[in-house]
Amino acid sequence: MPFGRGFFLALAKSDYLNNHVTRWGFVRRATKKFMPGEATDDAMRACADLAADGRGTLFTRLGEAITQTAEATAVRDHYLQLFDEIKRRGLPGHVSVKPTQLGLDVDVALCESYTMELAAKAEATGSFLWIDMEDSSYVDRTLALYRKVKEAHPASGVAMQAYLFRTPKDVADLLPVKPVIRLVKGAYAEPPHVAYPRKADTDRAYFDISDAMLRSAREGGCLPVFGTHDVPLVSRIVARAKELGVAPGQYEVHMLYGIKDADQRRLRREGETVKTLVSYGSAWFKWYMRRLAERPANVGFVIRSMIG
Template identity: 40%
Template sequence: MTCDGSVMSITRNILLWMSENKLMKERISKLGFVRKAVKKFMPGETEDAALEASKEFLTFGIPSVFTKLGENISHLSEATEVRDHYLQLIDKIAERKLDIEISVKLTQLGFDLSEEETFKNFYAIVKSAKEKLNNTVFIDMESTIYTQRTIDFYKRCKKDFENVGICLQAYLFRTEKDIEDLEATNPSIRMVKGAYKEPHNFVFKDKAQADDNFFNCARNLLIGSKEKKIRLVFATHDEKLINRIISEAEIQNIHKSKYEFQMLYGIKTSLQKQLAVDGYSFRVLIAYGESWYPWYMRRLAERPANIWFVLKNIFKN
């Protein structure tokens, strides 16, 4: 690893540690210049701000995925509030006839407290999305302590509902096998690189290896999709990787309508629009909500250069 590489890796680890630290959360999330900087990645804390942003993206032919930020809640009453929030949101989306899917974190619906309550909360959201929007609800993938439980949860949901998707992380050694295992369930899979601080024995230490694993998983999924019903979502801002996936799909003779790309609001917006113009299926993920701190710290960790953007806001203030 180069000197630059090791500084990046240390910075990433510090930021990921900060993302999990309660005291840091208390202090940092109150700082005005940080709150301003967050706006780069989210249009606002309210669902109305997210709905406004989604309307703007629709003018470019880009539909959205919504996620209300929050994770690892401590009381089941908070999970019920999150469920009710999503149920009301689904009603609003249906009324306004918008093309918006939802993606949720299971720990925001009670996964640390009661699996059965999490099922009830999640089922209510999936059922409503099926009936009112006829679209898919995705399950985010969180840190490795949840990977197996999340996959088991997904499989259980798939028995009752076909409109459920799951996110898988390419930085994990296990993901290629998980894909093989899930292929029989006609899955909807969103591939990402992975955003958490994980023990070395679970993840590719080298970023280039994780990137290669993303491509290998993508190729397996593309090939698998020729015979099985698989919805394929590649969620990355890595242009080189996107081009490799597009070339592989062409080699495999798979039409661009058979797979899709997703990116986060505020990152590489011109590439997002270009993909839509070029006829690729593309969705932008719009996050909102007050509990943005851990999520935002993971965004900083992905690209430590973002810290300069935060610091610039001190001087702007």
């Protein structure tokens, strides 16, 4: 298939396209399905709408690795203000950030101190800080960062990827710190010695890891968060939670804005804790290519936006 997962993940690495495609109106229109708008205010409005039907929001301003410390400082400043704004508006909003946006590639100590500052701010404003997981070259550094942040600021969580062979052990090693873990399948192009090339294997691994997380939750250990749109998998996990005696408030389901929205609302009605990740900002190209890679049929939205 010409438009397969690998095709879009390869495009996601192109800085040239990143700098040009974002100016094309028809692609901008196509992204509307996945983001309410580029401005912070657009994301705030989406958060208020989601709150009206009982869903929390995770805010994430799009962007990838930065190369100058001043850029990391700007990211930190943006989120510090955002926490204040979330509190001022009384919204149920949390923040999700990529360590490379806070300078992980440039200056580890700076990244750590900025992440700590954001976690402290999250705590002070009654919010929560999520640390995203990027490609496999960042896993050790991201988990080390999370351990430090979690020790100082309990209102913090980290994403972990079921497609990586190492993740069951990483999760087991982290459980003693009572982590908050968002389990996702994994969005990056990884080599076959690092991650399952076959989706069925990732799906199986996801369920097995979710089982270990739920067992830990039952003992008062981790807070499991299931970040997936795989509705049959979510149903199996919810059933497993019931079997284990883990109540809906002891785990959460998170999905992206605009994806499986009817299921998000249904799960909420059924008493599950559901949160929606809302992306905003102008640096959406690489992120959008990963969304197309997840479901190549989404390219239809781009084509319809060209002619519509």
